[in-house]
Amino acid sequence: MNSIIVIVILYLAAMIFIGFLYRNKASKDGENFLVADRSMGPRLGGGALASTYASTSSFLGTLGAMYAFGVAFGLWQNAGVIIGFALATIFIAPKFRSYGALSFSQFFEMRYNKKVRFVSAIVTIVAMFVYILAQLQGGAYAVQYVLGIDYWIGVLVIGAVFITYVVMGGSHSSIMASFIQFIMMAVSMITVAIVVLNAEPWGSSTAQALQNKPLVFDLKGEEGLLYAISCFIMMTLGAMSAPYVYLMYMFSKSNKSAQTTSALATTYLSIFYFVLLIVGVYIIANFPNLDNPDMGYFHTLDLLPTIVAGIFVAAVLAAAMSSTDAMLLNATSAITNDIYSIIAGKHLSSDVVVFVNRIVAVIIGVIAVLVTLNPPDLILLVMALAQSLMIGAFLVPLVLGLWWEKATSQGALAGMIGGFAVTVIAQIVPMPTPFIGGPLGAITSLILMVIISMRDSQNKVGYDSQTINQSQ
Template sequence: METATLVTFIVYLVGMLAIGLVAYRMTNNLSDYVLGGRRLGGGVAALSAGASDMSSWLLLGLPGYAYVAGMEAIWISAGLAIGAYLNWQFIAKRLRKYTEYAGDSITVPDFLENRFRDKTKMLRVVSAFVILVFFAFYTSAGLVGGALLFETSFGLTYTQALWIGAIVIISYTFLGGFLAVSWTDFFQGILMFLALIIVPLVAISEMGGWSETVNAVGNIDPAHLDVFAGVGAIAILSNVAWGLGYFGQPHIITRFMAIRSTKEVPKARLIGMTWMVLALFGAIFTGFVGIAYFAGGGPGAPLAAGSEETVFIAFTQLLFNPWIAGFLLAAILAAIMSTIDSQLLVSSSAITEDFYKAIFRKNASQTELVWVGRLGVLVIALIAVFLAYNPESTVLDLVAYAWGGFGAAFGPVIILALFWKRMTGNGALAGMIVGFATVIIWSNLQGGLFDLYEIVPGFVLGWITIMAVSLAGKEPSAEIQEEFDSVNSSKY
């Protein structure tokens, strides 16, 4: 690697660690560490949610998919954009209000327990268990992406690259908690956005323009230009269904809980959706022009089989000055870091708030809880490193599994908890378990209908279970219904 590229890369990493140190000095209690004291502005919340949402999938997985499949990749992007908009439009404001009304809840399990007055702790424990299981896979996906980046860029072995990336990310999450995560995500979101605009534009220019790029791709395989080529109804539904996952992603919806005021939500929605749509198109076009550049006798040498997810990295190394390449490569690390830090933090809060404090140490001091949270970050990260040890793992597959798991287990529960007065705690618990189990079972079956993305049956069966169990049981108590009405009547 060029010295200039390495220098810019290191400058970026030092900057992120500096933010972690500043946030460390501002973190005084568990609410600060887990939710930033509910003081995020709209812009920071929007870019933080977007950056933590997209991860290395946006710069590695999606461009790699577009490189292999062509414009078929638009279906996933369309589903994600629709799901994200509906999440901001209907969930953000309502969740911000309801979590404050329901005992000032600072985690998703905390909210569910307070919302349904669950004295058994089962809602808290089961939801925390679901978080830990699927975030182990989700975090390992980010670590695989980091390993690909360090391995390709620095000539390291996969194992060396995996550990270096893990150490960097763990460090500032360990120190600064939610504030460090949100502030770094804000800057990382800007960097990711610029990279996904610059790289495809320069690559298309190198090919002679958009028309020449399209013609070159069509000459390689006309199917790459057809969004319906090679995809049947099940494949299209599976891709679009990625949008369902948004309603149940703990690392995204905690941004809604942390926003300063519901008045910030419209601004955050506008910023967040603009960022997301342009970034998704940039990722698709990166992979699409990569077909012409690398796969069809273009200027670049063909990418090796199995390394399609490195198409963005290949462009940065071939098309840009070493100084610029350093920042573009840092954008990949930004995407990886911005998601893993959020996932580690939510997992840490599940251990601290939902297991340690709720079950073992109800009277633990704030300082003790913060340090338990930091140790939780270390433990979860080590488990994720172990899962990522397989160099054959792909970012897209690991993300798809975790995304589907969260969407099915939590999506219907969150939506109905916010908008259905008749929902009961038993309904929430049963729906969560059914959604969780369906994803696990369905993902291990193959052929025909079982090729449908597991989030679809998981989401549908979870929703039906919640309604059936709730209607079969007693109505929620007067206290729960009055709180629901209070949230409805609240104007702020």
């Protein structure tokens, strides 16, 4: 136990040290603090982007979901992420990067107007805040389960560390930390998969898993086909809607680099999720009575030497922090770069911009830590809420803004607000699955945006025709 504690402490200290190393770069100006001076290469970026997405919702949450709902459910979920990333790689990454925005929401002003940017910033803050809760929760569970310390201490420690290195090193430290964190996650999960296959043949694991849960491999999952497909759709659309994904594109050196970064992240995640399934089957086969499905991963660590287990416990903390840092930067940027500039009518001056960003990051991080002290439900369900909010608000205005010239500001504003509202209502009103709110919001957003944009386009044509006739 002492060895595990030492390793965890060393990992946390290393993350703070990364922030210390990049403090001077981050202090130069707002562009360095928020988007790493657009200097990120694809190799570093691919790992960082994969790490940002493969958070505790994947590391622990997917294993917990497979345990609760069946392995096939995990397949649907993981396939959705891969397809979503592939679509973003081909159709969105290079076009989005070409706008050169300093924040995700700034794109919406460049393409539409300030009103759309303002609404986008508000939704970004809400969605990122909810996402941070899920990551902190997963990391604190890890510390609580393995080290035997109170949950609230885990929340405070993890929160203090990721806030510290983000505040010091900004986006520069976030990229490097996320890259290292993905290596830790990938190595740990691949090693655990090899160990469990060596401990128990694959055939024996699958047979025992079927005995424990007869529907474990059923394509419909234990909750039915609608439950599984709705999760698949949500994950696909979520990968195409997430501000923290586009943050990585903004870090990239060029449009081509952004596309390569996304392609590499897709490849890395494909391998990671495949290995995850092996571990999931072993957990179902050998631990049929878990009180908390999200903690199944830690039961496999008993097969490892103590020092190795300590490294893999640190990998769970890495999964939590790899997403929280990017989300904290997104939320901070939404306040300092978007909301402030719209309300004040000007940007922060160069001599205070980094200082203000750091103060805002601390405030958001502290509030998130305080809220997480009262833990929510399954990590996957908390993640689903954040995904749904982003899908309902962002997907349609983003995609149509990039690919449909007739998309108008009024249409985008109505689509963003309407999609977000329907998604929120879907979280309150009983639904067949918890994953349907985002897709319903996106459908609403699409209908509103197309109708209003077409109306605006026709009015413009009519106005132009009238002007021409009058001039004649």
